[in-house]
Amino acid sequence: MIIVRSVINFILQFNNKDHDDDRIYKPHSTRVARYQIIIASTLGLFAFIVFSILRIKYPRIYIANFNQLNFSFHSSSRRNLPKLPTKSLLGWIPIVYKINESQILEHAGLDAVVTMIFFKMCIRILTTCLLFAIIIISPIRYKFTGRVDQDYPDDGNNGTSTVTRHVLYGTDLSDDDKSYQKFLWLYTIFTYIFTFITAYFLFESTNKIINMRQKYLGKQSSITDRTVKISGIPGKLRDEIELIRYIENLNIGEVDSVLIVREWQKLNKLFKIRDKILRKLEESWVEFFHQNGIKSKNELLNTSSSIDPHVGDSFNLPYRDNENDQAAETTSIHSSIVDQISEIVENSLLNSDLLNDSSYKRPTFKKGWFGLFGPQIDSINFYTDKLSVIDSEIKRARNKEYSPTSTAFLTMRTCAQAQMLAQAVLDPKVNHLITSLAPAPHDIRWDNLCLTRQDRNTRIFLVTLFIGLMSILLVYPVKYIANFLNVKSISKIMPKLGEAIKSHKWLKTAITGLLPTYLFTILNIIIPFFYVWISKKQGFSSHSDEELSSVAKNFFYIFVNLFLVFTTFGTASLSDTTKIAYDLAQSLRDLSLFYVDLIILQGLGIFPFKLLLLGNLIRFSTESIFKCKTPRDYLKLYRPPIYNFGLQLPQPILILIITLVYSVVSSKILTAGLIYFIIGYFVSKYQLLYSCVHPPHSTGKVWPLIFRRIILGLFIFQLFMVGTLALQDAFTCATFISPLPLLTLYFLYIFHNQYTPLSMFIALKAIENGEIIQDSQNDMENDATLDERREIGTKYEYPNLVNDLDGPMIALEGQDMVLISPDGQIYKKQQNFYENNDWDF
Structure with missing residues (x-):
């Protein structure tokens, strides 16, 4: 017995020697969190101020749903939302805050409401848990431990419990130690309480969504x-x-x-060829107008003001009191431009020898290699002839079986x-x-539906295989990030940096405290775009199915690679299932301050940057200079960005899971998580209503994905609490938590059997009696829902069989495209962004 104690004492002394370097994430008291708050707040405040300024200066970008160049239904449905002030920096905040769920449902649809309900539910869960933590848990914990939170081990005991030390050294427990063991029952009790709080708000939100969904969809009678x-x-x-x-x-x-x-498939290929020819022809016409009196391409658009994002954008039509006068002025300007275009086209076509006519310059190019060799030919005539040939091919292909x-x-x-x-x-x-x-007609991926079963199965197999390989390969960058969490691992891969860190406290704080959170965040920003892209290649029949799949893929990635692998890397013994809870709890405990810093950075720093729509801003800066050559290009440029659930929802779900996991032991993480979701609520609400659109038609079906993943979070939370109590030898307290996973599994069973059908279908009783199919557009618009108004006049028909073979778009007049036929006749047609796959989901 004496020999065993001697060996154990030697091991403990050995561990004590280098404990500061071995711990996964050595907390530097509150120094790292304080620096992180300062840095993140500075970044967030900078982004917020820049957004408030740019929102006023460039409303076509940041209030894109009110953009007069954008007449898609997804934007026009929001035109009746409260208008935002054009001169006040912060005046938009109270207006966005006051918009209620019924207004969101009316103007943005069911999917937007579900997103907002998710954020509100997270705020309510974390607020309730935080109140319990502040009022009850933290004061009692401070009395017994001298610490407000117990989310990482004391520096003096290296994670070894008081009971274990007494057993190892052969001493008896003191009265204080016995009282401390009784205190741990508080953790068991609040594991139950927080589980029930989460389940209560989950089911309350589920009932709200289902009731809203059934009532909303039940009164519809659209073609979808x-x-x-x-x-x-x-x-x-x-x-x-x-x-x-x-x-x-x-x-x-x-x-x-x-x-x-x-x-x-043959028709698909022909239309892809036609789109390329049409673009070349439109570029030729714009160049022709530029050479003959219309010097600015902006004159071909529906406003006289400049639309260059680098210049002061004077767009504010929806906000002017003299809107009618402005509209009349715009119409007058456009009439003169259209008349000028007509005159140029008519006079040029009267000339028999267009190339030699000096009064009207025609764009030309050399037909040989790279436009450097060969005869000089008229580009308008050349591409008009090619368009006529491809149109003839399409007409013949349409008549085939x-x-x-x-x-x-x-x-x-x-x-x-x-x-x-x-x-x-x-x-x-x-x-x-x-x-x-x-799916809705505009939501269908017709190119995927046309695939044969063999082609579709091949795509599914290759994408699944590729994702599996990528999931394995992505372990390595996660491992690399994990190496920066402690000095010892840094010294192994970068000895000189390790020595520098040991001699400079500020460098140690920056490298081991701040750098991993920023590397983690960068990886978490880049990789989700890959999963969204790969989902598009999988062959789904609709954009909504594609989006839901990207939600699942991205959550799997960030949960497994950036949470489980990162958390358990080098510590958890997955081969010994009896130690999973113990090792997971030890890893999570040591990483608690890392997750505090991460949530602070994501909430205070990164979320405000989402308001800036940096990807869209970069696109404006590049495409407006290098790519935009025709009115059609400008239409696509000013189209609002897509609010993609696959990019926006997985991370908040993971943040909620992390916050729940630490909810009992750390009020700091509860506070950071609450701030994250409050900021996220305002950012997401603004984007869904004013700056972004969500065309996929999933009617709230993302909620079952959210529900199941939060249930998974509850399992991790309960497993963590079992391990936390086991680390302190409170085995009886840990044993009493064992019924909770079974109860949580019962929650999932109830949802799957009783709520999932109502989340996917409409109950027959919810469908309004005496439904009548409306035949006229006026009847449909009266008391119609957003989806019904969106689908007026739509049918389930293959677009490439029925779409008009329009000529090139040469100008815009209000909501109409100004087109030109092969014989030089100018005509107008209303914009249709779903025609020829013109809307990029």
Whole structure:
């Protein structure tokens, strides 16, 4: 026994010797957190002030949904939102704050409301937990330990519990130690309380979303709500008449229309060629106008003011009191420009020898290699002829018969019939006649739907394989970041830096305290874009499915690679399952201040920078100079950026999980998390309403993904608390937590069985009785929801079969595009951003 004690004492002394270097993340009291708050606050305040200035100077960028150059429905639906002041730096804050959920639902749709409910739920959960921490947990903990928080070990005991030390040294527990063991029951109690608080707000938010969703979608009768997607159609039913007869014989309802998707890949290729030719022709026309009196390309747009983002942007049409006068002035200007264009075109076409005519200069180029050799030819005539040839090819291709695929869209007479059909099992054979609710017409990825089953399965396999390999490879940069958490690991890879850190406290604080959080943040900003990109290559049939998949992929990445791997790197023994909770708790405890610094940086520093839309700002700075050559280019340039759930939601979900994990032991992380979500709420609300759009039509289906991942966070929280109590030999307290994971699993079971169907479908009782399909546009616009107004006049039809083969766009007049036909006739057409895949999701 004496020998065993001697060995244990030697081990403890050995560990004590280099403990400062071995600990994963040695806390420098509150110095690092204080520096992080200063740096993050400075960055955030700078970004906020810059945004407030740029919002006034460049409203076409930062109030893009009010942009007169942007007439997409996703932006025009927000035109009735409260208008923001054009001169006050901070006047937008109270206006955005006062916008309620019903206004968000009316103007931005169901997905935007779900996002806001998520942020509000997080604020309510963390506020309640923080109040308990401040009023009850921290005062009691301070009485027994002398510390407000107990999220990392005391410097003197190296993480070894009082009970363990007494056992090792053969001494008895003192009365204070026994009282301390009783104090740990507080952790068990509040593990239950915080679990129930989280579950309560989760289910409360779920009920709110479901009730809102059922009421909102139940009164709709748009074409999307009446349409079902059917996949796995057998060969004998791949005919419109046969499929209609089969469905109606099931006595579910009457089929209104049907579209069987066919292998239209050839048409896709022809339209891609046409788009390239059309762009060249539009560039030629703009150059022609520039050479003949219209010196500025801005004159071809729908406002007389400059739209260069580097110049003072005078756009403020939605905010002027004399709006009618301004509109009249704009119309007058445009009439003169259109008349001038017409005169130039008409006079130039009257000349028989266009190349030799001196009164009207024509753009030319050499047809040979790189435009340096060959005969000089008229570019307008050349590309007009090429456009005519490709249009003839398209017309012939449209009349051909194409092989049907196994996918079809069935539009029923009523919404109730579509809901019943979508939830029905139609065929006893596996993978035959699988039904689901159809995505909105503008949400469909037609190029993916046209793929054969073999092509689609190949894409899925390759993307899955590639993601698996990337997940393994990304462990290495995470490992590299983890090396900067302590001096010993730095000394192994960079000996000179390790020596410098040991001799300079400020350098140690910067390298081991601040640098890992910034490297972590940079990695977390860059990698999600890769998963969004790879999701687009997977072959999903709709943009909404694509987006939901990117949410799942990005969360998997940041949770596994940037949380579990980072946290347990070099410490957790995953081969010994009995030690997982113990090792995880020890790792998380040592990393607590790292996560405090990370959340502070993300909330105070990074979230305000999201307001600046740096990617969009860079795009304006580059494309406006190098790429924008035609009115169509300017339309795309001023289109609002997409608010992508795959980029915006995974990180807040992870931050909530981290905050919940530390909720009992650290009020600092609770405070940092609360600040993060308050700032995130305002930033996301502003972007969803004023500066960004969310075209994917997922009708709130992202909520089940959020719910399941928060439940996962509760499991990690409970596992951490078991390990934390085990570290202090409070095994009885830890044992009493064991029912909580089972209870949490029961919460997940309830959600899956009782709430998931209502999150995906519309209950038949929620559908308003006596629904009537409105035939006129006026009837549809009266008391219609956002989705119904968005889908007026839309059908389930392959766009490349029905879209007009318009000529080049040469100017803009209000909401109309000014186009020119091959014979020189000028005509107008209303903008349609979904035509020819013109909207980039």
